[in-house]
Amino acid sequence: MPEPYLCPVCRDNRTEFLQIYKLAREIRKDAETGALLYVADEWETVTRDRRLDLEVRCRLCGHTAPEADFTRAFRRDLAQGRRPGRRA
Numbered sequence: 001m002p003e004p005y006l007c008p009v010c011r012d013n014r015t016e017f018l019q020i021y022k023l024a025r026e027i028r029k030d031a032e033t034g035a036l037l038y039v040a041d042e043w044e045t046v047t048r049d050r051r052l053d054l055e056v057r058c059r060l061c062g063h064t065a066p067e068a069d070f071t072r073a074f075r076r077d078l079a080q081g082r083r084p085g086r087r088a
């Protein structure tokens with residue numbers, strides 16, 4: 001179920017974001033020279049509890065944080081009685 005976002009830093013942006021997810025691949029390095037001894041062919045998406053480990057970037061101020069920070073900021077703002085669209 002989708003949840004609204006609010007940027008916890010600029011506290012103004014509720015609509016313009018980038019969603020970012022991480023890719024990982026297994027590597028093995030030589031402990032002394034740093035040379036790559038093995039690099040997996042494939043990049044894999046990083047998941048947490050079998051969900052994509054999403055980060056969100058505010059397109060107004062550039063703040064980047066886990067998605068939960070943006071949904072939490074929205075809920076906290078709602079609890080303080082503000083309405084979407086109203087500007088401080």
Ligand SMILES: [Zn+2]
Nearest residue numbers: 007010058061
């Ligand atoms: Zn922002």
